Amino acid sequence: MLDARIPPGPIEQNWDKCRFDMKLVNPANRRKYNIIVVGSGLAGAAAAATLGQQGYRVQCFSYHDSPRRAHSIAAQGGINAAKNYRNDGDSIFRLFYDTVKGGDFRSRESNVHRLAQISLNIIDQCVAQGVPFAREYGGLLDTRSFGGVQVQRTFYARGQTGQQLLLGAYQALEEQIAAGSVTMHIRSELLDVVVADGRARGIVTRDLVTGKITSHAADVVVLATGGYSNVFYLSTNAKACNCTAIWRAHRRGALFANPCFTQIHPTCIPVSSEHQSKLTLMSESLRNDGRVWVPKQKGETRAPNDIPENERDYFLERRYPSFGNLVPRDVASRNAKEVCDDGRGVGPSGQGVYLDFADAIHRLGLQTVREKYGNLFDIYERITGEDAYTVPMRIYPAPHYTMGGLWVDYHLMSNIPGLFVAGEANFSDHGANRLGASALMQGLADGYFVIPATVPDYLATTKLEPVDTSHAAFAATKDDVSQRIEALLAIKGTRSPDSFHKELGRLMWDECGMARSEAGLRKALARIPELREEFWHNLRIVGGGEELNQSLENANRVSDFLEFAELMCIDALNRTESCGGHFRVESQTPEGEAKRDDENFSYSAAWEWKGLDQAPVLHKEPLNFEYVHLAQRSYK
Numbered sequence: 001m002l003d004a005r006i007p008p009g010p011i012e013q014n015w016d017k018c019r020f021d022m023k024l025v026n027p028a029n030r031r032k033y034n035i036i037v038v039g040s041g042l043a044g045a046a047a048a049a050t051l052g053q054q055g056y057r058v059q060c061f062s063y064h065d066s067p068r069r070a071h072s073i074a075a076q077g078g079i080n081a082a083k084n085y086r087n088d089g090d091s092i093f094r095l096f097y098d099t100v101k102g103g104d105f106r107s108r109e110s111n112v113h114r115l116a117q118i119s120l121n122i123i124d125q126c127v128a129q130g131v132p133f134a135r136e137y138g139g140l141l142d143t144r145s146f147g148g149v150q151v152q153r154t155f156y157a158r159g160q161t162g163q164q165l166l167l168g169a170y171q172a173l174e175e176q177i178a179a180g181s182v183t184m185h186i187r188s189e190l191l192d193v194v195v196a197d198g199r200a201r202g203i204v205t206r207d208l209v210t211g212k213i214t215s216h217a218a219d220v221v222v223l224a225t226g227g228y229s230n231v232f233y234l235s236t237n238a239k240a241c242n243c244t245a246i247w248r249a250h251r252r253g254a255l256f257a258n259p260c261f262t263q264i265h266p267t268c269i270p271v272s273s274e275h276q277s278k279l280t281l282m283s284e285s286l287r288n289d290g291r292v293w294v295p296k297q298k299g300e301t302r303a304p305n306d307i308p309e310n311e312r313d314y315f316l317e318r319r320y321p322s323f324g325n326l327v328p329r330d331v332a333s334r335n336a337k338e339v340c341d342d343g344r345g346v347g348p349s350g351q352g353v354y355l356d357f358a359d360a361i362h363r364l365g366l367q368t369v370r371e372k373y374g375n376l377f378d379i380y381e382r383i384t385g386e387d388a389y390t391v392p393m394r395i396y397p398a399p400h401y402t403m404g405g406l407w408v409d410y411h412l413m414s415n416i417p418g419l420f421v422a423g424e425a426n427f428s429d430h431g432a433n434r435l436g437a438s439a440l441m442q443g444l445a446d447g448y449f450v451i452p453a454t455v456p457d458y459l460a461t462t463k464l465e466p467v468d469t470s471h472a473a474f475a476a477t478k479d480d481v482s483q484r485i486e487a488l489l490a491i492k493g494t495r496s497p498d499s500f501h502k503e504l505g506r507l508m509w510d511e512c513g514m515a516r517s518e519a520g521l522r523k524a525l526a527r528i529p530e531l532r533e534e535f536w537h538n539l540r541i542v543g544g545g546e547e548l549n550q551s552l553e554n555a556n557r558v559s560d561f562l563e564f565a566e567l568m569c570i571d572a573l574n575r576t577e578s579c580g581g582h583f584r585v586e587s588q589t590p591e592g593e594a595k596r597d598d599e600n601f602s603y604s605a606a607w608e609w610k611g612l613d614q615a616p617v618l619h620k621e622p623l624n625f626e627y628v629h630l631a632q633r634s635y636k
């Protein structure tokens with residue numbers, strides 16, 4: 001039975017009570033503890049900097065050449081906080097409510113409430129660091145709206161919010177590196193987690209420049225290694241994002257929760273070529289002012305500006321008059337797919353809908369629209385060659401974020417004692433669908449506030465035997481890592497790692513993407529092991545293991561995606577209800593909305609690894625909704 005360690009008592013007091021009940025480590029004793037943080041994106045950098053500041057000895061690892069390159073830097077639109085600066089009805093409870101409802105009632109209430117509470121502290125923390133949030137003329141912090149809510153609670157820094165927040169976290173991290181409390185290991189990729197005597201006690205890494213495999217021991221390991229959207233090959237994530245860290249931890253015993261909960265973002269630049277390796281997001285913030293439409297007529301050939309108003313279908317405004325273009329992402333994506341499947345999609349592939357700013361420019365003026373969204377329009381023009389100030393943007397849904405991840409309790413500890421998981425890497429607070437601008441909030445809540453409270457409690461309450469890299473578990477884990485790399489290099493077949501990844505991604509997009517059916521999932525589950533088999537017999541890696549070798553790095557990551565994808569499909573097949581981003585075609589309302597089955601699926605699915613060709617074991621964490629009552633989501 002999974003114990004989520006949810007504190008008893010009224011939800012508003014859970015976190016305060018938990019913080020008070022947790023044990024502290026005396027400042028003089030903190031330097032005796034060694035903490036490994038893997039990842040230096042928002043969650044990892046915030047955790048490493050804060051634990052370093054507290055006085056622990058922290059080792060931080062990243063495969064990037066600088067913490068500043070973490071994928072968090074790509075975040076565009078903003079970060080939510082229930083500050084209610086606009087006095088438009090916001091509150092901690094409303095943010096909590098919106099997030100539970102937005103996640104289609106598949107998240108843990110207590111965690112979400114804590115997130116809403118901490119959101120206030122995050123903005124104060126970042127402002128104190130000098131993060132240049134947008135301000136109104138009078139100097140007050142500005143906010144805007146994101147999908148699935150009716151207040152304006154999203155703080156932003158033009159279209160570069162992630163970059164500015166990461167610079168804040170990076171400065172805090174650098175300060176600790178200079179002070180000697182944090183040691184940064186760049187271009188070091190975690191390839192395994194060491195579990196000694198039942199506790200996470202270290203990691204094994206590969207130096208991406210020299211190929212050297214090294215073991216590192218610690219008292220606690222924190223994984224903050226991001227999400228797995230690249231299982232689809234094409235996604236809005238950075239090319240290097242992968243699932244290796246969490247997957248290898250899973251293989252060591254960490255439960256993987258809700259792997260099928262993935263988010264397809266509605267506003268991305270449509271795929272334009274077979275040879276594309278990356279998709280580009282157009283921030284959700286654009287839906288504050290842009291209007292989504294397609295022609296009413298199928299097979300329309302006229303240019304968008306030649307199509308008269310009465311021949312356009314503003315389908316989101318029509319179907320969801322209360323939320324209009326700002327419905328949550330899962331709803332907007334599904335509707336876009338539907339109109340395209342109906343033959344009304346636009347652009348060369350027919351896989352696109354318009355996002356039109358003509359009304360906003362008319363109402364607000366070109367200059368205001370340029371000030372709000374200028375860099376996004378520039379990105380769009382650079383990629384498509386089109387000027388979105390004069391012609392509507394074309395957008396289509398694309399894989400973007402993963403709500404699933406390693407299972408963690410209220411303390412963000414996995415079921416392996418001493419292994420904590422933060423940011424997008426854990427199964428997070430977002431349930432079956434994440435609301436826009438909530439990932440930055442969660443990553444920073446985890447990194448600045450939760451991990452720095454719960455890790456010390458673990459240290460203070462656990463008797464840790466002295467363990468160093470001479471422990472047998474380190475030698476065994478290091479051997480496994482070396483053997484896997486040697487096995488990859490020895491295949492010497494004919495297909496590149498990328499060609500396998502592309503084929504897997506296409507299969508996942510077709511069968512486990514925006515719409516999932518029993519037949520499609522069974523097809524994927526038959527094909528994935530075949531593809532994996534071919535990979536291990538016909539892979540070609542160029543170059544050797546003791547040098548900078550991106551082909552090897554890629555192959556290693558693809559080998560994990562080929563295992564992980566199977567679990568994702570198993571989870572999707574098991575969950576015969578639709579909820580949030582998980583849309584089972586067999587389970588929909590007469591209006592085509594996601595139809596949940598609360599009686600049978602009101603739980604988080606936490607899967608246990610049993611071996612490559614063994615069926616994983618399902619553990620269920622029941623979800624109780626005491627404060628937000630279960631209801632069919634409606635944005636009409």
Ligand SMILES: Cc1cc2nc3c(=O)[nH]c(=O)nc-3n(C[C@H](O)[C@H](O)[C@H](O)COP(=O)(O)OP(=O)(O)OC[C@H]3O[C@@H](n4cnc5c(N)ncnc54)[C@H](O)[C@@H]3O)c2cc1C
Nearest residue numbers: 039040041043072075076077078190226423424437439440
């Ligand atoms: C284009 C785009 C725009 C977005 N915009 C927004 C937005 O406006 N608002 C919002 O709330 N969210 C947004 N998101 C989501 C948000 O950016 C991410 O969820 C969040 O930044 C993830 O942060 P993280 O710290 O968990 O992981 P990451 O930033 O992905 O960092 C992962 C870190 O782990 C390291 N790492 C990973 N694996 C290993 C390994 N095996 N060994 C060593 N190191 C490893 C990496 O080097 C990196 O340092 C956006 C996402 C995308 C793709």
